[in-house]
Amino acid sequence: MGEYSSMLLERDQAKIDRAKRLSEIVNSLVLIHPLEVLTRSWIAVRLSDGGTDGVLYDTRRDAVRHQAHEQQCAYIQLTAVMGGMAVQEAYVYLKFQEHVYDNPRFRMTDPEAPNGGVDMQIPLTYEDVHSQIKRLRARRKANH
Numbered sequence: 019m020g021e022y023s024s025m026l027l028e029r030d031q032a033k034i035d036r037a038k039r040l041s042e043i044v045n046s047l048v049l050i051h052p053l054e055v056l057t058r059s060w061i062a063v064r065l066s067d068g069g070t071d072g073v074l075y076d077t078r079r080d081a082v083r084h085q086a087h088e089q090q091c092a093y094i095q096l097t098a099v100m101g102g103m104a105v106q107e108a109y110v111y112l113k114f115q116e117h118v119y120d121n122p123r124f125r126m127t128d129p130e131a132p133n134g135g136v137d138m139q140i141p142l143t144y145e146d147v148h149s150q151i152k153r154l155r156a157r158r159k160a161n162h
Contacts, residue, residue: 036068037109044103
């Protein structure tokens with residue numbers, strides 16, 4: 019079943035609404051900001067509602083450090099979404115981030131780390147999500 023199909027079957031309207039919100043924000047940013055700004059910017063996305071604080075950050079670390087609750091946000095480098103973000107892509111991204119953040123074995127953010135913590139690519143398919151999770155688990159095993 020594709021991401022769009024699973025999104026349509028979602029019973030939680032709030033999760034669909036947060037995906038729509040994130041998609042609208044990313045698409046607006048891509049339209050209104052020049053390429054040179056987008057290629058060096060990050061945004062912090064609240065997992066609760068898909069919204070942002072409206073700030074473009076120069077680094078992931080800056081984005082992490084400026085959040086009151088950094089572990090309740092995901093961080094997107096805008097170069098990864100230069101073509102915009104469809105609602106179904108936003109939905110999959112947020113579901114993936116939510117799944118990873120809900121796992122107590124992973125600490126995704128670290129305000130003191132040079133890169134702000136673990137940086138993850140935006141998975142766009144179900145297979146990408148599972149592949150990303152496998153890589154995280156392998157990295158964790160290698161570090162312990």
